Amino acid sequence: MPLDSVDGIPDADLIFVGGGLANGLLAWRLSQIQPKLRLMLLESGDTLGGNHTWCFHDGDMTADQKQWLTPLIVHQWDHYSVHFPGRSRQLDSGYFAVTSARFHATLTAQLGTQVRLQTRVQSVGPKRVKLSTGQVLTARAVIDGRGVQPSPFMTLGYQKFLGQELRLSAPHGLRGPVLMDARVAQQDSYRFVYVLPLSPDTVLVEDTFFADDSQVDFHLLRRNIAAYVGQRGWQVMAMVREELGVLPLTLAGNPDSFWKSANGVVKSGLAGGFFNPATGYSLPDAVRFADHLASLSPAQMGAENLFGSMQTHAIRRWHEQGFFRLLNRMLFFAAVPNERWRVFERFYGLPLPLIKRFYAARLNPFDKLRILTGKPPVAMGAALRAAFITPRALASRADRSNRASGANS
Ligand SMILES: Cc1cc2nc3c(=O)[nH]c(=O)nc-3n(C[C@H](O)[C@H](O)[C@H](O)COP(=O)(O)OP(=O)(O)OC[C@H]3O[C@@H](n4cnc5c(N)ncnc54)[C@H](O)[C@@H]3O)c2cc1C
Incomplete structure (x- = not known):
């Protein structure tokens, strides 16, 4: 039977593939807000959340979001510092850390038998998964959160x-x-x-x-x-x-082709590209996604509806984040590697509210202008070439760095 069709009553309302940060938060939040939903969180490892310390900035989340995340917060500080050859600065802005040990303990206590550890999923469809044991499980929707996966797009x-x-x-x-x-x-x-x-x-x-x-x-x-x-x-x-x-x-990509290649499977976390393009941090996006999912009615939680709404959200977010990809291209293509620190030294001289909006990926047009104007830390010609680099040049660069990674891994 194809992995997108289900006969009879499914094994769960939602199956989460991968018990990492994004899917763990989704399942945890849903079980609090909509306890009648039948969930299954399938994780190949021995624990939920792997081996991480996940941090976030005060400005990354609303007060409500921070409130529901509180049981997972193990450390918090009211400031942080940065140091460069020509600048040291203390920024009076809160910083918080979640540990995977607390994540595992809290989520397993809440979700109980809905968590299945040491369960490797072999293949994923919109409404069905096949385990490495050959067992097939069905749901109204499957959410794939297996972490970052290479994509040609x-x-x-x-x-x-x-x-x-x-x-x-x-x-x-x-x-x-x-x-x-x-x-x-x-x-x-x-x-x-x-x-x-x-x-x-x-x-x-x-x-x-x-x-x-x-x-x-x-x-x-x-x-x-x-x-x-x-x-x-x-x-x-x-x-x-x-x-x-x-x-x-x-640095760049084609979100339409990326989502087409998902074949109707809902993706969360890094697997779905839900992270700050300039830092790779995904905790705030995962919290937002959890809030969004928890706000839907059970009737809206079918695979087709979830995939459609998530794809629309992801593509809108992609366009909103174009400026971050531009900054990345300038950093990676225009700055000489040993001189890239100058970009950050200059950035950390900017006003704190702007820095907070940067980390929250919520820059306004004035912030963007402020980041780009002034004495540039990279050569202007190289910066412009990086800004307008062609898809073909990007593709050959991606090939080169994939070959380098493969050759050395
Ligand atoms: C060491 C480290 C520190 C980080 N620090 C921060 C930070 O401070 N702040 C921040 O916002 N971001 C941070 N990140 C980045 C990012 O937020 C994390 O990588 C985050 O864990 C990504 O969440 P995810 O749910 O997409 O993937 P993951 O958390 O990686 O979860 C994927 C899960 O899927 C499971 N899995 C994979 N394949 C299968 C399969 N076939 N069957 C079943 N299960 C499977 C994996 O075992 C894993 O548990 C950090 C990342 C790392 C690696």
Whole structure:
């Protein structure tokens, strides 16, 4: 039987494929607002949410959204800092962290038997999934949230990082997170270190690159972290855990073809392209999507209706976010890799409200003008060429970086 038809009563109203951030939040929120819905959250791993620390800015969400997310928030700070060779600044704006351990504990307590761990889905259709065991499960709609998947219709750059949670021999002395410390060797990318103070003597230190390809040199990143920790005079007692991130940054794409290739399957999170194109962060989009889904009536939750409304939303959002893709192209094509930090140093000199709207992906036309005007940190000719780069040049660039990733992975 094809994966888009269902005979008789389906096994669930909604099946979520992948129990990561987006689908986990969707299922959790729906079970609070519409407890009569029959949900199934299928996750191939041993826990929901994998191994992450997800952060967001105060301005990314409404007060209501922050309220319902509160049980998942493990750390919060009222400011953060950035450091560049020519600028250090403290930004008095709230920053919050959700851990995957809390995510797993909270969601499994609420969702109970609706969660199925160690359940790998082999194929997905709009209303049916086939598990790796061969079992077929049916629903009124399936929501595919299996994380980022390569697509010929998207050209990406990457924010890649390795994070280590370290217990130190003495208090680190930080009062708030350091979102970017770019006073480090750039190593042919935009490179910075990100530090979250999790307790007086525990820090999460991430060595981060904005790079053309997705390959990760673990040895280099571990050496970089050790060197940074040493420079700060911190002595490590124990490495509590490591986390790896390879986040997509969108440069260009064809959203119509992207959604056509989904063949009617509703997609959430990174799988659906729901993230800030300039940071790869998807928590605020996932929260918005959860609110949207929870506001629908059960009658509106059929596969056709959900796919149509989500596709319309995604394509509208794509057009709203064109400016972020333009900035990415300028960063990746116009700035010499070792000089990309200048773009961020200048950006962090802008007014705080604008920076907040940037992270929330809600820039107004004046913000955009403000970001582009002034003394440009990249050569004007190169910036214009990057802005108007042709689809063919983008495609050959995507080929090159895919080959580079494949050759080294
Ligand atoms: C280490 C790290 C830190 C990050 N930090 C932040 C941050 O601070 N703020 C922020 O907003 N974003 C952050 N991101 C980016 C992004 O928000 C996360 O990647 C987020 O987890 C993406 O959510 P998702 O639901 O799309 O995918 P995921 O959370 O990756 O979930 C996908 C799930 O699908 C499961 N799965 C895959 N295939 C199958 C299958 N065949 N069958 C069943 N299950 C399957 C996976 O096991 C996984 O649990 C971070 C990413 C990483 C990797």
